[in-house]
Each structure stands twice: as structure tokens, then as C-alpha cells.
Amino acid sequence: MSATTIDPYASSTAPAGRFLYRLNPLAKLGAPLPAMILLAFTRDPVTPALFIALAVVVILVGASLTRTVTLLLFVALPLIVAIMSFSFGLWTDPSRVDRSVLLFQVGDYRFFLGALLVGLATALRLAALLVLACIGGLTSTGPEFVRAMIQQLHVPYRIGYTALAAYRFVPRFGHELEVIRSAHRVRGMAEGRGPIAAVRRAAGTVVPLLAGAIRHAERVALAMDSRAFGAHPQRTERTRTPFRTRDWCFMVAFWLVSAALLWWSLAAGPGPVARN
Amino acid sequence: MDPVPPTHPATVVRRVRIRHDEREEWTPDDVSFQVAPGEVVLLLGPSGSGKSTLALALNGLVPHAVPVEFEGAVITGGLDTATSTVAQLSEHVAMVFQDPDAQIVTGTVLDEVCFGPENLLLPVEEVLSRAERALRQVGLWERRTENPDRLSGGGRQRLAIACALAMGSDLLVLDEPTANLDPAGIEEVYAALRSLVSGPGDAGKRHAILLVEHNLDAAIDLVDRVVVLDRDGRLAFDGPTREVLLGHLDELLAMGVWLPVATLAALRLRSAGVTLPDLPLTPAELTAALDATALPTPPTAPVAPITAERSVAVRVDRLGVDRGRGRRRTPILHEVSLEVAAGDFLAVIGTNGAGKTTLLQAIAGVVRPPRGRIDVGGIDPGRSEVRTIAAHIGFVFQNPEHQFIAHTVHEELAHGLRIRGVDDTGIERRVDDLLGRFGLESARDVHPFLLSGGQKRRLSVGSALIAGAPVLALDEPTFGQDRARANELLDLLAGLNAQGTTVLVVTHDLQLVADHASHVAVMAGGRLLAHDTTAAVLGDDELLRRAGLRPPPLAQAMRSLANHPDWRHVSRLDDLPGASTR
Numbered sequence: 001m002s003a004t005t006i007d008p009y010a011s012s013t014a015p016a017g018r019f020l021y022r023l024n025p026l027a028k029l030g031a032p033l034p035a036m037i038l039l040a041f042t043r044d045p046v047t048p049a050l051f052i053a054l055a056v057v058v059i060l061v062g063a064s065l066t067r068t069v070t071l072l073l074f075v076a077l078p079l080i081v082a083i084m085s086f087s088f089g090l091w092t093d094p095s096r097v098d099r100s101v102l103l104f105q106v107g108d109y110r111f112f113l114g115a116l117l118v119g120l121a122t123a124l125r126l127a128a129l130l131v132l133a134c135i136g137g138l139t140s141t142g143p144e145f146v147r148a149m150i151q152q153l154h155v156p157y158r159i160g161y162t163a164l165a166a167y168r169f170v171p172r173f174g175h176e177l178e179v180i181r182s183a184h185r186v187r188g189m190a191e192g193r194g195p196i197a198a199v200r201r202a203a204g205t206v207v208p209l210l211a212g213a214i215r216h217a218e219r220v221a222l223a224m225d226s227r228a229f230g231a232h233p234q235r236t237e238r239t240r241t242p243f244r245t246r247d248w249c250f251m252v253a254f255w256l257v258s259a260a261l262l263w264w265s266l267a268a269g270p271g272p273v274a275r276n
Numbered sequence: 277m278d279p280v281p282p283t284h285p286a287t288v289v290r291r292v293r294i295r296h297d298e299r300e301e302w303t304p305d306d307v308s309f310q311v312a313p314g315e316v317v318l319l320l321g322p323s324g325s326g327k328s329t330l331a332l333a334l335n336g337l338v339p340h341a342v343p344v345e346f347e348g349a350v351i352t353g354g355l356d357t358a359t360s361t362v363a364q365l366s367e368h369v370a371m372v373f374q375d376p377d378a379q380i381v382t383g384t385v386l387d388e389v390c391f392g393p394e395n396l397l398l399p400v401e402e403v404l405s406r407a408e409r410a411l412r413q414v415g416l417w418e419r420r421t422e423n424p425d426r427l428s429g430g431g432r433q434r435l436a437i438a439c440a441l442a443m444g445s446d447l448l449v450l451d452e453p454t455a456n457l458d459p460a461g462i463e464e465v466y467a468a469l470r471s472l473v474s475g476p477g478d479a480g481k482r483h484a485i486l487l488v489e490h491n492l493d494a495a496i497d498l499v500d501r502v503v504v505l506d507r508d509g510r511l512a513f514d515g516p517t518r519e520v521l522l523g524h525l526d527e528l529l530a531m532g533v534w535l536p537v538a539t540l541a542a543l544r545l546r547s548a549g550v551t552l553p554d555l556p557l558t559p560a561e562l563t564a565a566l567d568a569t570a571l572p573t574p575p576t577a578p579v580a581p582i583t584a585e586r587s588v589a590v591r592v593d594r595l596g597v598d599r600g601r602g603r604r605r606t607p608i609l610h611e612v613s614l615e616v617a618a619g620d621f622l623a624v625i626g627t628n629g630a631g632k633t634t635l636l637q638a639i640a641g642v643v644r645p646p647r648g649r650i651d652v653g654g655i656d657p658g659r660s661e662v663r664t665i666a667a668h669i670g671f672v673f674q675n676p677e678h679q680f681i682a683h684t685v686h687e688e689l690a691h692g693l694r695i696r697g698v699d700d701t702g703i704e705r706r707v708d709d710l711l712g713r714f715g716l717e718s719a720r721d722v723h724p725f726l727l728s729g730g731q732k733r734r735l736s737v738g739s740a741l742i743a744g745a746p747v748l749a750l751d752e753p754t755f756g757q758d759r760a761r762a763n764e765l766l767d768l769l770a771g772l773n774a775q776g777t778t779v780l781v782v783t784h785d786l787q788l789v790a791d792h793a794s795h796v797a798v799m800a801g802g803r804l805l806a807h808d809t810t811a812a813v814l815g816d817d818e819l820l821r822r823a824g825l826r827p828p829p830l831a832q833a834m835r836s837l838a839n840h841p842d843w844r845h846v847s848r849l850d851d852l853p854g855a856s857t858r
Contacts, residue, residue, distance in 0.1 A: 143383060165381045172377065176678075183679040186642050186671055187739070188662040188695045208677050211725055219378035222342075226335050226371040227392035227439065229381075231363030236394040236403055 019250075020062030020139040025148040027247035028136030031254035036132050038262060039125055045117060047265040048124035054257060055131040063139045073131070081123045089119030142167065148241045158230055165220060169213070176212055180205045284354050286311045286447040286484035287334055287369065292348035294329050294338060303509030304330045306348075313446060316473055316485045316498050318517070321505030322532040323729075323761055327488045330505075331451045334486065335369040336362045353446060367396065370440030374452040376432035385411065385427070385435060386420035392443045410441040414468045429628065430461025434468050441472075447484045454491055456755065458628050458784045459826060466494050473498060492536045493787075493829045496557050506531055522555045532763075537787055537829040538562035541852055548572075548854030559833035567839045574842040575851050589747050589778040590616040590639055590669075591651040597634055597643065608634045612804045614797060618746070621769070621779045623789040623810070626799035627824040632782040633751050635799065639780065640671035640749045653746060663695045669747040670740025674755055676732040680724040685716055685735055688724050692743045706742060714738045714768075730761050737768065741777070748772065749780040754788060766792055786828035790814055790847045798823045814847040 020028065035051055042048065056073065059065070065073070089111065098114030105111070136145075146160040181201075189204055224230075288310050293302045303326030311317050321327050332338040336357040339346035350357040353368025370392075373379055382388045389407040398406070411417040414434040416427075424432055433453055440448050450469075454462040472483060489495045502520040506512040512527065513520045521528065521535065525543065528535060538556040542565065545552065552569055556562040597609040609631045616622050624632045638645035641657030650657055653668045673679050682688040689707045698706070711717045714734045719727055724735060733753070740748060750769075754762035762785075770792060773779050783789060789796060789810065796813040798805040800823040806813055813819065814831050827835060831847035846852060 141383075143387070161381070168380065179673065179675075180678045182637075182642050183673050184681055186640065186662060186665070187679055187681055187691065188666060189681045189691075204681050207725065208680065211677060212675075216378055219373065219375060220381070222332070222337055223371070223373055223379040224381060225341055225362045226337060226366055227443065228363040228366040228395035229391075231361070231366070231395050232397045234397060236397055236400060238390060238394065238400050238403060 018062050018064050018139075020058070020135065022246070023139075023250055024152070024241055024243050024247045025136055025140035025145045026152050026243065027251050028140060031251045032132035032135055032258075034255060035258040035262075036129055038258075039128055039132075042125065042265075043121060044265070045121040045124050047262065048121070048128035050261045050265055051128045051258070052124065052131050054261065055128070055135055058135055058254075059131070059138065062135075065138070069138060073134075077127055077131070081120075081127050084123035084126065085116060085119040087119070088122045089115040089117075092118045144241065147237065147239060151237060151241050152243055157235055161229070165224065169216065172216070173209065173213060177205060177209055180208050284313075285351075286313055286315070286353070287486070288349075288351040289330070289333075290349045290351070292330065292333060292350060293346075294326065294333060295345040296329070297343045297345070301509070304505055304511075305509040307505065307509070307511045308348075309503050309511065309514050311447065311484045311486055313484055314482065316487065316500045318492075318495060318499040318502045319486060319488045319505070320502060320528075320533050321509075321512075322507050324509075325505040325507060326509040327505060328451050331371075331449050331486065331488050333357065334447070334449050335371055336360060336365045337371075363395070366392070366443055366445070368445050369447040369449060370443040370445040372433070372436045372440050372448065372450040372453050374455050376429060376436055376456065379436045379439070380424045380432065383423055384420065385416055385422055385424055388424055388435060389420075389438050389442045392439055396443075406442045406444060407438075410438040413441055413472060414438045428461060428464075429457045430464035433457060433461065433465050437465070437468055437472075441483075446482070447486065449486045449488075451488045452490065453487075454489065454494060459786065460627060460824060462491065462494050463826075466498070470498060490534055492534060493538075493559075496536050504528065504531075504533065518557065521557065525555075537849070538833055540849060541830055541833070544849060544852045544854040544856070546854070548852070550853070556833075559829045560836075562830075562833040563836040566833075566837055566843070571840050571843060572853065574840070575846060575853055586617040586619060588615050588651075589618040589620070589653060590614075590780070592635075592639065593649055593651075595635070595638060595645060595649040597631075597638055597645065599634075608802055609638070610802045612802075614804060614807045616778060616780065616795070618778050619773070619776055621773045621792060621794045622781070622797060623793035623795070624780065624782045624797045624799060625784070625786065625789060625823070625825060630799040630823070631802040632799050635797075636749050636751055636780060636782050637671075640669050641665040642671055663743075666692055666743045666745065667696065668745055669749060670737075670743070670745040672736050672740050672748070672750040672753060674752045676736035677725060679736055679739070680732075683723055684721050685711070685724060685727070686720050688735060688739050689742050692739055696743055710738050710742055730764055733761070733765055734768065737765075737772075741772070746776070747778045747780065751782050752784065753781060754783060754785055762788070786814070786825065787830065790828045790830065791849055798825075800824065811845065811847065815845050 039048055092115045094115060097112055097118055099112045101113035103111045103113055142164055146164055149155040150157045150160050184204055290308050292307050293305050295302045319327050329338055333350050334352055338344055340362050352365055355365060357365060380388060381391055386407060389410050390403050393403040393406050411420055414437050416435060416438060424435055454465050487495060499517050502517050504513040513524055536557050538559050538561060541562060542552050542555050552565040556565050592612055592614050595609055595612045598605050598607050600606055612635060626632050637643045639650055645658045647658040655664055655668050657665050680688060682691055686707055689710055690703050693703045693706060711720055719731060753765055769779050793810050796810050797807040798813060805823055806819055814827060820827055834844050834846045837843055
């Protein structure tokens with residue numbers, strides 16, 4: 001099991017100074033939720049861009065970022081947005097966009113600035129959803145989230161903790177798949193290149209992987225049962241995850257700012273790019 | 277938790293019969309015994325006798341969570357398991373299973389130990405005080421904030437023991453707790469159990485322990501009583517350790533139950549006319565008994581057969597292997613050079629992470645080695661096609677299921693020939709021959725996954741050899757297996773080796789090495805520390821210590837002899853005078 005896989009259990013060794021770590025995970029999920037839903041209905045590039053800015057500010061102020069995350073947010077994400085804008089632009093029906101500025105032409109195909117803007121709007125929308133989700137995602141751990149779900153939303157703990165236990169399977173299966181693949185390669189299974197050989201190779205690994213997975217899941221279930229998992233309708237929560245006034249404050253403030261941004265971009269913004 | 281020992285038996289098993297839904301036979305069959313408070317009981321029996329099933333019956337997983345037919349009664353902590361839930365029983369009996377990975381649910385050592393008491397809905401202070409006490413008992417309190425994945429195998433199994441202790445139960449059931457561990461891990465686990473049992477005053481008598489274990493050399497000094505099931509799952513013997521093991525030697529041997537190496541050695545000496553007053557169970561007892569007895573002239577130190585011109589089967593020249601890319605790149609092997617002569621039985625030993633498996637995988641081309649570093653029978657696995665490599669060296673993975681690729685046993689064997697372009701009549705002839713040699717004729721059309729454990733292992737060896745490879749490489753072939761199955765495989769390998777196949781095997785079991793390997797390569801930290809005859813390596817305490825290993829039990833006993841210095845070099849059972857007892 002490599003140490004490089006994301007550890008859903010890593011205890012939050014977060015610096016206490018940053019406020020996001022002291023909020024209930026549900027507040028960090030609930031705050032951006034209305035904005036995330038409404039963003040799905042916008043068509044312009046400005047609204048998502050505003051929310052990306054808002055989310056980035058909240059994250060920069062409220063969380064301490066590792067170098068990898070910083071690189072992902074400020075280098076990888078803009079790059080992905082650029083690539084997605086261009087490729088979504090290519091898919092856009094040229095007859096339905098603003099055709100005043102021609103960017104380039106290949107044979108009969110003409111790529112307009114309008115198409116690029118439609119692509120940009122879509123790409124920014126996806127990026128905004130991602131960054132908004134990062135507010136909670138970067139600052140809470142799996143167990144914190146499960147505890148909050150159980151304590152505030154009254155999700156049965158059997159479901160929450162089973163899901164967490166199942167998460168432990170992921171790196172194990174990754175490792176097992178690697179071993180099975182090399183075992184099959186050394187047996188000369190479906191040698192050769194091309195998609196057909198690849199599909200045959202993949203199909204061959206399914207049976208041993210599943211056989212191992214089922215056996216492992218059964219063992220884990222027996223081990224959990226023998227430690228009284230599911231004995232009572234509740235279990236002791238050593239860590240309370242209370243929903244405090246500050247959680248309400250954060251959530252309501254975020255909602256108000258979201259509403260203001262939305263109103264401003266609808267009233268003053270350029271409106272949708274596509275001419276429908 | 278009340279430190280006063282309970283007065284009723286920890287568990288009472290009364291005429292228990294269990295039949296798995298898909299099976300015909302009842303194992304265990306009509307078994308009765310008791311475990312008294314504070315008693316350590318070892319449950320022995322050949323594989324298939326139902327030991328693990330019986331262990332699961334003690335906390336009600338059988339019949340509540342496993343589909344079985346169940347007759348008789350188990351009363352654990354005063355509760356009838358048939359009418360109590362597994363959760364109720366968990367306060368009276370706690371389990372530790374074989375695979376440490378399959379018992380970990382949470383993300384830190386402390387959370388893991390708290391998991392059970394939290395499920396019992398205990399108050400937070402009680403949860404924490406139990407967790408602290410349990411973690412201190414196994415020596416993991418200082419590491420409570422770490423992710424359990426960071427612990428060694430032995431550490432994770434100690435964590436499983438702490439989790440069991442935190443349940444506050446009077447009875448601990450451990451089912452093959454060390455089968456997946458290396459020697460250092462086995463030692464850690466037994467040190468933890470020993471300190472638990474030998475705690476001061478009444479604390480030591482707090483826990484009764486029922487142990488299912490094949491590694492008797494590690495466990496025997498802990499055990500008060502032995503319960504033996506026979507091949508049919510019936511109760512064969514039940515009594516104090518010495519009485520059962522030494523009083524029924526012949527029956528136990530016939531049953532296929534493994535005995536302590538010290539006992540086997542004494543039996544062998546007895547057949548050569550050296551009679552020890554009391555048969556020993558531990559290496560220390562063997563040493564004492566031998567020192568008190570007159571011994572004949574010692575067996576001559578084994579001399580490697582002088583066959584002047586043996587060809588080289590495998591040559592490794594300054595091999596280095598790295599894993600990962602870029603900044604994560606870490607060297608696994610450094611400058612390893614060795615030559616294996618044709619017909620050798622080479623064991624590669626070392627602690628976890630020493631690079632044993634990587635070396636073996638590079639030799640067999642499982643991980644592509646750098647070019648020009650390895651020569652196997654004239655080919656370079658660094659630049660040969662898979663089908664070419666398969667004709668020169670066969671590789672057997674630790675878990676045979678991983679390498680099965682066909683839907684029948686016959687196809688599984690035929691595959692290796694077909695990719696080499698052998699014609700149909702040739703395939704039929706070779707496959708039939710191999711099915712016969714490996715005792716798989718009746719399983720010809722069975723799906724490989726439906727074979728028994730021993731059959732799977734034989735099939736994996738068969739499919740590695742069918743292309744005619746003169747070299748066979750096996751990665752930890754006895755890991756996680758019981759002794760009977762391990763022995764079956766080793767007899768098979770010994771037979772192949774006698775017929776000229778060069779065998780390379782990575783293993784943790786040093787007594788296995790002592791008894792079967794002609795040569796040993798010792799790895800530590802990615803480097804080859806030594807490559808010599810088995811006797812020379814196992815006779816070098818300093819070398820073994822540098823590699824983080826300990827001499828196997830027989831060598832330990834012989835090394836400590838005070839009165840017979842000329843016997844100290846003996847480390848193999850087969851080097852003792854007398855007839856084999858296996």
C-alpha cells in the first residue's frame with residue numbers, strides 16, 4: 001500500500017489558526033450548495049468566474065494549502081479550463097454562436113470567438129463546482145464528515161462506518177490488481193497491442209480480483225461483527241461535531257454573498273453568450 | 277472491567293457438530309471441551325478438521341453470520357451462543373484473525389482500539405481508559421496517533437490483540453495469528469501474548485486464551501493444555517500440553533499434525549539409539565536434555581556434493597532495480613551479483629523489505645530487469661519475450677489464484693504450450709503427463725478457482741513448469757498456509773529438485789530452509805549479504821543477526837550445547853542420525 005494514495009483517515013493536523021478547520025463539515029458543504037445548484041442554470045462565463053474567485057478567497061483565507069494543492073488550484077486548474085474551453089468550443093454548433101470574430105479556419109471549418117466563449121462558460125462552470133466543493137473537501141477528513149452526517153443528519157452509523165471501512169479496500173485492490181496484471185503478463189496472457197488484447201487482458205483480471213475482494217469483504221465483516229458493530233442503535237461518539245453559531249454564521253454569510261454575486265452578474269453582467 | 281477472575285468456565289463446548297452449507301461432511305464433529313478461566317488452550321488438528329470453524333463458533337459468528345448447520349451447544353461467558361447475538365457475546369469473547377489487514381476499520385491506532393468499546397455504547401471515559409490500558413499492554417500506546425498501515429505486520433497484529441483486549445472479555449480466541457508474519461513479527465506477537473499471560477498476580481489469570489496455531493515452536497511455552505481434532509473433525513485428545521504431545525506422538529504424526537522441532541529432533545535421535553530421559557518441547561529443553569546425555573560421534577558436517585563442472589543456471593551481475601519515477605524513485609536492489617548452479621535448491625531469506633521478492637521477480641522477468649544484468653539458461657529476461665522466458669524459468673506467485681487465466685485445469689496447463697506453438701497432439705501428451713504427475717487427473721475439467729488449496733498450489737507449479745523450464749522460482753510459497761499443505765508442496769519441490777530442476781524460493785521459514793535448501797542467499801536493505809551453502813549460512817549467527825534474522829529452532833538448540841561442542845554445527849533434522857519422522 002503506497003503512502004502516496006490519499007488517506008481518507010489522516011487525522012487533521014491542520015493549523016488551528018485557519019477558520020475553515022473549526023467549522024462543521026456540513027456547514028462547509030451547505031454554504032456553497034445553493035450556489036452550486038444555481039450555477040448549473042447559468043450560461044455566461046462571468047457568474048462562474050465570480051464564484052471561483054469567491055471560493056478561492058475563502059480557501060486562501062480559511063485553509064492552509066499544501067504545495068500540491070496550491071499547484072493544482074493555480075496551475076493545473078487554469079490549464080484544464082483552457083483546454084476544456086477550446087475542446088467544448090470545437091463541439092459547439094457554429095451556427096448558434098456569435099460569428100463576428102473569426103479566430104482560425106481549417107478547410108471549411110471556422111472557429112469563432114463566440115464558440116470559444118461558450119466553451120469557456122462551460123469549463124468555468126465545471127471549475128466553479130469543483131472549487132466550491134473544495135471549501136469543505138480540502139478542510140475536512142472522511143471520519144469528520146461521517147461523524148457530522150451521523151450526528152446532525154442522523155444517517156445510520158452502520159452505513160457511514162461501513163462506507164469508511166470500504167474505503168480502506170481501495171489501495172489494497174490497487175495493489176492486488178498490479179500483482180494480478182504482472183502474473184498474467186508473465187503467463188503470456190493476451191500478448192499484443194490494440195484494444196482487443198487490452199479488453200481481453202482486463203477481462204482476465206476481473207475474476208481473480210473479485211474472488212479476492214469478496215473473500216476480503218467477508219473477513220472484514222466478520223471482524224467488525226466480532227467487535228460488536230451494529231450492537232446498538234447508537235454508538236458512543238468520542239468526538240462531538242457540534243453545529244455551532246459560527247457554522248450558521250458562515251453558512252448564512254456565504255448564502256448572502258452568493259445571492260449578491262448572482263444578482264450583480266445578472267443585472268450588470270454581459271448575459272449569456274449563446275444566442276438562443 | 278473487574279480484575280477478579282470469573283468463576284464460570286470461559287467457554288464450554290458441548291457435542292458441537294458443524295456442517296458448511298456446501299459441504300457433505302461435519303467438521304468439527306461431536307466435539308466437547310472446556311476452557312477454564314485464565315487457561316491457555318492450543319487447538320490442533322490437520323487442515324480440514326474444522327479448527328477455524330470451531331473458533332468462529334465460540335463467539336457466535338457460527339452459526340449467526342456464516343451459513344452452516346449447527347448442532348450441540350457452546351456456552352461462552354455463561355451465554356448460550358445459539359440464543360445470544362454476536363454483539364452480546366463480544367463482551368465475553370474477543371477474536372484475533374489471521375490477516376491483520378482484514379481487521380482494521382479506522383484510520384488511527386487509537387480510533388481502532390476505541391471502535392469496539394464505542395460499539396458497546398460505553399461512556400467516553402471508559403472507552404478511553406480501556407483503549408489506553410490495551411495499547412499499553414501490547415506496547416503501542418506511544419504510536420496511538422499513527423495510521424495502522426504504517427505499522428509492521430507484527431505491529432498490526434499486536435493492534436488486533438489490543439482491540440480484542442479493549443472489548444473487556446475473559447476469553448481471547450486467536451485463529452492462526454502469525455501465519456502472515458515474518459519471524460520478527462511472530463516474535464513480537466508472542467512476546468505480547470506472553471506478557472499478557474504472565475502478568476503480575478491475578479492480572480495474568482484474567483484472560484483465558486484459545487489459540488489455533490501451527491507454529492508450535494513459537495507458541496508451545498505459553499500453552500497449558502492441548503485439544504486435538506482428528507482428520508474427520510472428531511476430538512482426538514484433550515489434556516495438559518506435555519501429556520498430549522508426548523504421550524500420543526505416533527498418532528499425532530500419523531494425523532499430519534506438526535510437532536515442535538525439538539521433539540522431532542529427539543524422536544529422530546531415539547531411533548538412532550540416543551534415548552533422552554524426557555522428550556523436549558522447546559529448543560532450551562532439547563539443549564538441556566542433550567547436555568545431560570552421552571552422545572555418539574557427531575554427524576559429519578554436510579559437504580556439498582562435489583560435482584566439478586556444473587553449469588550455471590542463473591547468473592546475476594551487478595543488478596540494480598529502482599521503483600517509482602522522478603523524485604519518488606527509490607532503489608530496491610543495489611549491485612546484486614550471484615551465480616546459481618544447475619540443480620541447486622536456493623532459498624532467498626531476509627526481513628520484510630529486504631528486496632527478496634524483487635530479486636526473484638527480476639530474475640524471472642516479472643518486473644523487467646535492466647538489460648544485460650541477468651542470464652537464465654542463455655537468455656536475458658531483460659529483453660526476451662514472455663514465451664521465451666517461460667521456457668527457461670517458471671514463476672509461481674504467492675497466491676496461486678492470481679496467475680490463473682483459463683476456465684479449466686486442462687486449459688490452464690495447455691496455455692503455456694499453445695503460446696509456444698506446440699501442436700495439439702503434443703499438447704495433449706504433455707498435459708496428460710503433468711496432470712498425472714501432479715495428481716490432478718480427476719480435476720481436469722474443473723475451474724481452477726474451484727480446486728482445493730493444495731490442488732491450486734500444485735496447478736500453479738504445474739503451469740509454471742509445463743513449457744519445460746529447467747528453473748522454477750517461487751515467491752513465499754508457504755506464506756499463510758498450514759504445515760500439512762506446506763509440507764505437501766515441499767515434498768513436490770524436493771522431488772522436482774531431485775530430478776534436476778533448479779529451485780529458487782523466497783521464504784521466511786528458516787527451518788524449512790534448513791531442511792530443504794542446498795544454498796541460501798541472505799538479503800538485507802537491498803543488498804546481498806551472503807550466498808553460500810545452507811550449513812555455512814545457518815551456522816553464522818553474526819550474519820543472521822546482521823540480516824535481522826534468528827537461527828531456526830534446531831540450530832538454536834544445538835548452538836547452545838555446552839557438553840557437545842562438536843554437535844553445535846547441526847541445523848537440519850536430516851543431518852541428525854536416525855530415521856526421518858516426517
